[in-house]
Amino acid sequence: xxxxxxxxxxxxxxxxxxxxxxxxxxxxxxxxxxxxxxxxxxxxxxxxxxxxxxxxxxxxxxxxxxxxxxxxxxxxxxxxxxxxxxxxxxxxxxxxxxxxxxxxxxxxxxxxxxxxxxxxxxxxxxxxxxxxxxxxxxxxxxxxxxxxxxxxxxxxxxxxxxxxxxxxxxxxxxxxxxxxxxxxxxxxxxxxxxxxxxxxxxxxxxxxxxxxxxxxxxxxxxxxxxxxxxxxxxxxxxxxxxxxxxxxxxxxxxxxxxxxxxxxxxxxxxxxxxxxxxxxxxxxxxxxxxxxxxxxxxxxxxxxxxxxxxxxxxxxxxxxxxxxxxxxxxxxxxxxxxxxxxxxxxxxxxxxxxxxxxxxxxxxxxxx
Amino acid sequence: xxxxxxxxxxxxxxxxxxxxxxxxxxxxxxxxxxxxxxxxxxxxxxxxxxxxxxxxxxxxxxxxxxxxxxxxxxxxxxxxxxxxxxxxxxxxxxxxxxxxxxxxxxxxxxxxxxxxxxxxxxxxxxxxxxxxxxxxxxxxxxxxxxxxxxxxxxxxxxxxxxxxxxxxxxxxxxxxxxxxxxxxxxxxxxxxxxxxxxxxxxxxxxxxxxxxxxxxxxxxxxxxxxxxxxxxxxxxxxxxxxxxxxxxxxxxxxxxxxxxxxxxxxxxxxxxxxxxxxxxxxxxxxxxxxxxxxxxxxxxxxxxxxxxxxxx
Numbered sequence: 001x002x003x004x005x006x007x008x009x010x011x012x013x014x015x016x017x018x019x020x021x022x023x024x025x026x027x028x029x030x031x032x033x034x035x036x037x038x039x040x041x042x043x044x045x046x047x048x049x050x051x052x053x054x055x056x057x058x059x060x061x062x063x064x065x066x067x068x069x070x071x072x073x074x075x076x077x078x079x080x081x082x083x084x085x086x087x088x089x090x091x092x093x094x095x096x097x098x099x100x101x102x103x104x105x106x107x108x109x110x111x112x113x114x115x116x117x118x119x120x121x122x123x124x125x126x127x128x129x130x131x132x133x134x135x136x137x138x139x140x141x142x143x144x145x146x147x148x149x150x151x152x153x154x155x156x157x158x159x160x161x162x163x164x165x166x167x168x169x170x171x172x173x174x175x176x177x178x179x180x181x182x183x184x185x186x187x188x189x190x191x192x193x194x195x196x197x198x199x200x201x202x203x204x205x206x207x208x209x210x211x212x213x214x215x216x217x218x219x220x221x222x223x224x225x226x227x228x229x230x231x232x233x234x235x236x237x238x239x240x241x242x243x244x245x246x247x248x249x250x251x252x253x254x255x256x257x258x259x260x261x262x263x264x265x266x267x268x269x270x271x272x273x274x275x276x277x278x279x280x281x282x283x284x285x286x287x288x289x290x291x292x293x294x295x296x297x298x299x300x301x302x303x304x305x306x307x308x309x310x311x312x313x314x315x316x317x318x319x320x321x322x323x324x325x326x327x328x329x330x331x332x333x334x335x336x337x338x339x340x341x342x343x344x345x346x347x348x349x350x351x352x353x354x355x356x357x358x359x360x361x362x363x364x365x366x367x368x
Numbered sequence: 369x370x371x372x373x374x375x376x377x378x379x380x381x382x383x384x385x386x387x388x389x390x391x392x393x394x395x396x397x398x399x400x401x402x403x404x405x406x407x408x409x410x411x412x413x414x415x416x417x418x419x420x421x422x423x424x425x426x427x428x429x430x431x432x433x434x435x436x437x438x439x440x441x442x443x444x445x446x447x448x449x450x451x452x453x454x455x456x457x458x459x460x461x462x463x464x465x466x467x468x469x470x471x472x473x474x475x476x477x478x479x480x481x482x483x484x485x486x487x488x489x490x491x492x493x494x495x496x497x498x499x500x501x502x503x504x505x506x507x508x509x510x511x512x513x514x515x516x517x518x519x520x521x522x523x524x525x526x527x528x529x530x531x532x533x534x535x536x537x538x539x540x541x542x543x544x545x546x547x548x549x550x551x552x553x554x555x556x557x558x559x560x561x562x563x564x565x566x567x568x569x570x571x572x573x574x575x576x577x578x579x580x581x582x583x584x585x586x587x588x589x590x591x592x593x594x595x596x597x598x599x600x601x602x603x604x605x606x607x608x609x610x611x612x613x614x615x616x617x618x619x620x621x622x623x624x625x626x627x628x629x630x631x632x633x634x635x636x637x638x639x640x641x642x643x644x645x646x647x648x649x650x651x652x653x654x655x656x657x658x659x660x661x662x663x664x665x666x667x668x669x670x671x672x673x674x675x676x677x678x679x680x
Contacts, residue, residue: 004472007469007472007474008470008471008472011466011469011470011472012470014466014469015455015466015470018456018457019455019456183453183456184451184453185451185453185454185455185456187420187449187451188454188455188467189470190419190420190438191418191420191442191447191449191467191514192438192442192467192470192471193438193439193440193441193442193443193470193471193472193518194438194439194442194470194471194472195438195439196438198439359436360422362420362421362422363415363420363421363451364382364421365451
């Protein structure tokens with residue numbers, strides 16, 4: 001690359017930074033990027049509060065319990081057997097139920113219910129008893145990184161990737177040229193001795209810098225908020241011995257690639273269409289129906305490759321209809337190097353179309 | 369090196385609307401004015417020349433460069449447009465400085481050139497203020513500074529005197545003249561005819577997207593056969609001279625000036641009139657001065673286009 005082109009690209013980036021980072025019409029992008037962070041902070045606060053309650057319940061128990069003790073309770077046990085294993089419950093509810101008669105001539109039956117709440121300080125055990133027999137057992141742990149990482153993956157794939165980054169890139173990249181046309185200021189760039197392709201590259205990189213800064217920061221804060229409520233020992237175990245760091249790095253990489261892919265898509269859309277709603281809706285639908293497309297068409301999508309790169313699969317809950325399950329799971333993943341290459345190729349194709357389009361562009365504000 | 373700006377059979381249509389049609393032009397160095405009423409195609413011609421719009425048909429060459437090569441074209445060309453919008457949040461200085469940085473200049477040289485251009489348009493005091501707070505005249509001047517900042521060989525100025533006060537107008541006219549005197553091509557569009565008349569070396573008259581006439585104003589005037597040339601003669605015995613003038617076949621009309629110290633002659637052949645001057649002088653009539661009365665842009669404009677939208 002000629003040295004002057006790089007100097008010109010830097011000049012374009014300097015000019016664009018102010019617009020992309022501090023434009024009033026882009027404030028909603030910060031809000032969208034902050035939403036998952038706020039969600040994880042709220043979740044961490046809730047879990048910390050519940051954990052505090054759990055510790056209090058454990059402190060009030062007759063015995064100091066372990067997780068194995070909690071797991072020892074089985075359905076069908078009698079209340080005395082439960083108390084023999086775990087001691088008298090620190091929290092106990094009693095209530096009765098009048099069941100309707102099973103036959104027309106029969107009489108109603110009164111069932112005595114009891115709920116026991118035990119805790120080992122980190123896990124809660126809720127035992128439901130009916131007429132002195134265990135009918136339900138529910139163990140809820142506060143330090144289940146496995147469960148929480150699935151929740152994190154769900155938020156990442158279904159909100160962060162498909163909505164936050166998607167619409168954030170739409171807001172920033174579509175305005176790189178379209179916004180200038182609406183502001184009637186594009187001629188400023190077109191009157192400079194700069195190749196149109198170099199201008200396009202500068203604008204794309206400026207948009208990429210802005211979206212990557214906003215969404216990578218959001219992703220980092222989400223990870224911090226997600227791990228915040230775990231005790232340091234659990235956190236270390238997850239990060240250094242259970243691929244936690246690797247997963248965090250992959251999520252950051254996927255975020256960067258999403259900005260590249262969607263950025264290139266919306267850059268070209270901003271040049272080809274006057275109304276951003278139509279291409280945005282078309283791309284959103286295209287990305288949404290991706291799991292149902294034939295293999296060849298799937299490849300012309302950003303989400304297809306991004307989903308393949310996500311480190312945690314989201315299991316479909318039992319009983320999920322096949323159509324919905326297809327949306328959740330990645331039935332046809334591609335290898336990571338191919339996925340990365342795929343996104344870069346899709347982005348390069350979009351950038352090539354943009355470079356052809358930018359050479360054809362004319363300044364004719366009156367028809368816009 | 370190609371030393372001309374050339375339009376070869378250039379047409380531009382915006383959909384079905386005509387911008388300019390079948391334009392063939394060769395523009396030499398000096399000040400060239402594009403003259404015509406609103407919608408005649410002046411701005412389209414300038415936008416075509418600078419590559420902001422592409423011709424539907426034909427070829428344009430600006431010295432050695434084609435208009436689809438902005439990287440090289442704008443190293444020799446500066447364009448002050450009529451678009452009154454600027455990138456948001458910039459001061460006057462930043463506007464010119466950023467333009468020079470976009471051109472690939474380093475920070476030091478861009479700063480130096482920006483200040484020099486701003487000084488040339490007398491805007492130094494306001495240079496650090498945000499353009500959003502500038503008056504129309506100041507915005508006009510900062511656009512001029514941008515166009516001039518890299519010392520272009522070709523300067524294209526769309527209505528550059530709009531919004532300027534009389535003092536600023538004369539300063540800018542002096543600036544255009546000095547730029548043209550250094551061998552530059554200064555192309556100005558204007559509908560203020562008396563200013564065009566003062567500053568132009570040649571004119572291009574446009575009407576409804578067509579070039580009606582081009583060249584030096586006197587040459588253009590000479591080619592308009594259907595309107596007789598008007599000549600103002602100041603002399604001691606105007607009635608006697610009037611009687612003598614009717615002896616010549618090319619004389620169409622003579623009217624005595626109300627101060628009785630001159631007359632206005634209408635002739636269908638100015639060259640023949642000038643040849644007869646010696647004869648008149650020998651007849652004893654004392655002639656003080658002879659001046660063409662209608663070889664200015666205003667008259668040519670009226671003859672060729674009409675005077676509906678001309679601003680005197």
